Amino acid sequence: MLMQSQSAGENLLLIQGADVLRQLLNTFPLAAMKEFVMFWLATGTNLSLAEPFTEKCTENMTRLFTTFSQEDNWHLAYAQRLTENSRKPLQFHGMSEISEFSAQFLDQNFRWESLGIFLSAVSRATIDISFFPPLFKTENDQFALRKLATRLSDLALDIALSLDCLNDLQIVLQYENFIMHTHVDGDQSYHSWSRLGDVISSMFAIGYHEDVEKTKPPIPTFLAELRKTAWATMYSADKNIALFLGRPPRMSKRFCHFQLPSPPKGSERIGNPRHIQGESPTSELDTPVSYRAGIRWATICASLKEDIMELLRDKQREDFNSKASYIQKKAETEWQNLPSNFRLKSSLKECSRYAFERDFLAGLRLDYLHTLFLLRLLFHDTLARPDPAILDVSDQMLALVVEVILLRDQLVNSGTGLIWKIAHFGLPAAGIILLSMLKQTSTVNEIRSTWSKTLLNLGIFVAQIQVGSIVRPSDPNYALISKATQTIERFLNSMQRDGIQSSTQPSSQMEENGDWAAFFSQDLCDFETDFWENLADHPSLLALDPTLPSL
Template sequence: MDVPFFPSLYTTDHRKRELRELLMRQINCALEVCLSLECLNDLQLIFQYETFIAHSHMNGDQSHQYWRTLGDVISSTFALGYHENIESKGDTPPFLIQLRKTAFARIYSADKNVALFLGRPLRMSKRFCYFQLPGSSSTTSLDSSAQPQRSPHEWDLASTINYTAETRWSALCAFVKEDIMELLFDRNRADYLQEVNTLQAMADTYWDALPSSFRLQSDIRLCPKRPVELDFLINPSEALIEIAQQMLHLVVEAVLWRDELANSGTTLSWKIAHYGLPAAGIIILAALARSKADSGSRILGAQVLQDLILLSAEPLESSNDS
């Protein structure tokens, strides 16, 4: 995905796609052999998850293969009991506890991202899960009523930006996203505005608790972080229009500085599709909705227009990658 030319294997985009499709067929065949053994375990779930991610990169999030493999990995998560208290089994070694928490958090987050991006229903509800985060003990879990039992959002000040930290943050965001999506379908409830304020306060609390080193507080070119750390930070998180403008600018910066980044698990095309396009859509819809020209001009300022032009000029590697 990240190597444009590899002379011993491919030198053109066409040959590169052919190789990727061949590898994808081999992956699918290997997975089918594993599933046919009827011996579900941790290793098989990891294999299912990585296959699901591969389908995301190869076929796009809108594809049936992607949607089906997500359903399969969620089913295996429940079948293995990852939705229950993982620490309740005293004979489980610590490294395996953390692996299972990480798997649950990644799959739970993926379900929310797909539902939001494609407008599809949730398939993994925290109402029926013992929500727990990697890198923590069961005393920092969240209960099904969305109220923290003991500060699950708090971070060790010595925490570093890595896969586990990014997984924790993604799961915390997904926790709030689920409540937001449920609220969207229940706008007639008497306490609607109160719930909106509660969710906003929860999101603010989670954000404020993040270590300062986890926040991208300058342009990418001025940030002293290492390539992988920078790629973790490019996951955009005040008014909706202002946030959309910040997200758009961050994605455009990632496009311009792509050679300075290292893949931390999501490709540049994924960031454009999940962050850049929704942000651009919000900005354009807001501009169209304004009846006065001066109000519209404040939305589409020089920087925003430049970012929209740069984003529209960015060719994705292939239609499948989006």
């Protein structure tokens, strides 16, 4: 009698979900998966948007799967129950507490959305934790768990969306599912790109682009903060992914109410295992580090990046210089307005903070430097001849990314992972630095006297990537990072053998008139694989080492 009320399409999704659920629980012990997620949470990390619900959804897993465990079709019975619960609207009023709201999707009210949040946490934990004997000891078993958890999380989301009962919890799951796919499939994957579009569409449909503080009837404070946080994190993700992929952004602040989550209070601090619940900050130095604080800063930077993207498309406007100057001052002011303990003032190695906090500080600093980096791009018609201003920013970005790589075992993901920091911040910085160095091989009088530290950072970057512990051939961003590493290594090998010297070929003329320089005038924000393939064919690099084939 199961599933008689569903359509054929819903039945198919339900059966698929039930089958993968059975496969997952027959392959990996549920109790061990729960312990795995709780261990991951204890490191100080979490799902950034689903953070208020991750632990509760995890704790409820072992309570849920008990009733039908002896029945042949237990997996179908569970799937049916989850579906029935997911059809129910989530009720709340202006004075609702988060515990009252959460009770509607926990215990016997567990929904596909709740299961999806737990499975997203399982999948994400397999990326951060490489050895957990109760579940996996080998890389193959680790990958199998990640694959099954991701597959069932996808189905949980698909089933919830098929019911056409859009709610806040679904949007939270949609966002975390998108982030999960950026880790599993890569930031360049169409799966990731399309899922970001889907969650943005859902957000618009439910009205997150409007002023949530003025929602009628009024919504509880915790839900208003959740919606503001969701809007902010999707807005910043949209800008950064669009820049990374060289595609148009989907969201514009012109058509949205720009809103930031409120600064977290002392009792909401995360990432500090010694924090005492209920304590309040006594000074600016005690401003709590948290996902919400990181999202606030990322959204401020994303707003500036949107202004830069618009200016980049209209460089002939009369107020170009004044607008660029305004963005510069705004970025610097926003950075200075951050709480003092949010600004990295020393090297990361000298920063005596907890793992989550150190990663947090590095992430905020990198986002700020990346904003300045994009701003300096505005003043270039081609990347073939970078100026000193963008080179200085690139030096700082690369140095910090190298520090993050070297200290990666002492950091905990505070919102962006190591691979994202390398691909989104490190590679553009390294690309600009190489272009500047290659430019100077043709003009010996312009040789920069401080290359030694930069060359050392490039060497460390290449060596750490080549070790294979950061990115492996099976990883989604391997092609981009390996191509960039090959090009950097090729240059360093040439420098080590020949030194920076004047080229014997008229490479300057080739840069100005050939196809090589023309490529770097096409898209100033494109630092993907094509950029590195073209950089490998730089005439000066070929002249320095003509025995090496083109990459």
